[in-house]
Amino acid sequence: MLEGLPPNDAAHVMRVSASRIQATRISDIISETFDPADVAVTHFESPEDENIWVVEVFAGSAFDPEMLAKLVTVAAGAEIAAAITFEDIEQKDWVAASLEGLKPVQVGPFMVHGSHDRDRVPPSIIGIEIEAALAFGTGHHGTTQGCLAAIADAARLGKPRRILDIGTGTGVLGIAAARLFRTHVVASDIDIVAVRTARANAVANQAGPLLSFHHAAGADAHVLRTGGPYDLILANILLAPLKRLARPLAGLLASGGTIVLSGLLVSQVPAALAAYRTQGFHLVRQRHIEGWATLTLQRHHG
Structure with a gap:
C-alpha cells in the first residue's frame, strides 16, 4: 500500500523490518508527519518470512533520515530504528520496488492484483489489475x-x-x-x-x-x-x-x-x-x- 500521492522526484528510500503491528505503527506515524505529496510510505509482508513485515519510505527533496529514525524509534523502539537502512534509487524505479511481492487482495466480489497474478483470479471474481504507478490505490x-x-x-x-x-x-x-x-x-x-x-x-x-x-x-x-x-x-x-x-x-x-x-x-x-x-x-x-x-x-x- 502507498500512503498518499507518491512524489515524482523520489530518489531516496528508507527500509526497516518489523512485526506487522510495528510496521503499521511506523507507517501511520510517518504518513501523519509528512506531506503525502512529498513522502510515500508502504509496508508489506516479507516474501521470505510471513512473520516479518517491511516498511519502505520514498521521497525526494523532502527526505529527512534523522527525522525518520526518530519517528521509527517512537513507533517501534530504538532496536528497530537501529536496523534502518537508507539508499539512493533510480527515479521511477521506486514504485515498482515498493509493490514487488505484494499478494492479490480479495474483498467481497473483487480481487485486486498485479499482472503477475492475473491467472490466479477465479472466474467468479471481478479481477482488477493495478500495476505500480504514481498514484494511490493498489x-x-x-x-x-x-x-x-x-x-x-x-x-x-x-x-x-x-x-x-x-x-x-x-x-x-x-x-x-x-x-x-x-x-x-x-x-x-x-x-x-x-x-x-x-x-x-x-x-x-x-x-x-x-x-x-x-x-x-x-x-x-x-x-x-x-x-x-x-x-x-x-x-x-x-x-x-x-x-x-x-x-x-x-x-x-x-x-x-x-x-x-x-x-x-x-x-x-x-x-x-x-x-x-x-x-x-x-x-x-x-x-x-x-x-x-x-x-x-x-x-x-x-
Whole structure:
C-alpha cells in the first residue's frame, strides 16, 4: 500500500523490518508527519518470512533520515530504528520496488492484483489489475479495502445509476463500481498523473467505456455537477479535504443516495462525522481495517 500521492522526484528510500503491528505503527506515524505529496510510505509482508513485515519510505527533496529514525524509534523502539537502512534509487524505479511481492487482495466480489497474478483470479471474481504507478490505490491499504467492501454493500441495496469517485488515484474504486454495477462512473483527481494512470487502468481492465476521468480540484467542477445527482459517491482521500467537501458533496447526492468516506484514521472519525452531520447525514456503517476507518453515510429524509 502507498500512503498518499507518491512524489515524482523520489530518489531516496528508507527500509526497516518489523512485526506487522510495528510496521503499521511506523507507517501511520510517518504518513501523519509528512506531506503525502512529498513522502510515500508502504509496508508489506516479507516474501521470505510471513512473520516479518517491511516498511519502505520514498521521497525526494523532502527526505529527512534523522527525522525518520526518530519517528521509527517512537513507533517501534530504538532496536528497530537501529536496523534502518537508507539508499539512493533510480527515479521511477521506486514504485515498482515498493509493490514487488505484494499478494492479490480479495474483498467481497473483487480481487485486486498485479499482472503477475492475473491467472490466479477465479472466474467468479471481478479481477482488477493495478500495476505500480504514481498514484494511490493498489488494494492493499485498509482504506481501499474498506471502500471496496462498502461498494459490495451498496450492491445489496440496489443498483446505483450514477456514481462519482472523488480522488480516484489509480481508479481502483471507480473501476470496481463500474464493473460490478455495469453503469457509468464519473471520476476525478486533483493530480494529473493520477488521472492519466486511472484512465489507463480502466482501459486495461475492460472498463474504459464505463468511466470518464477528469482533472479537477474539489467537487465544484462543472463536469462533475452536470453528471449528477449521484446515487453513490466514493471519496477516499484525507480528513481535511473530506471536511471541506461535506457541503459540495451533499449538493451532488441524489435523494436516498449513499456516500462512502475513507482515508481516515480511526481517531479522525468523530471530526469527519461532525462535518457531515451538519449536512444532514447519518452513519449507516463503519469499518476499521488496520487502524483506518471507512464510513458509509446517508442523508436524513426530508
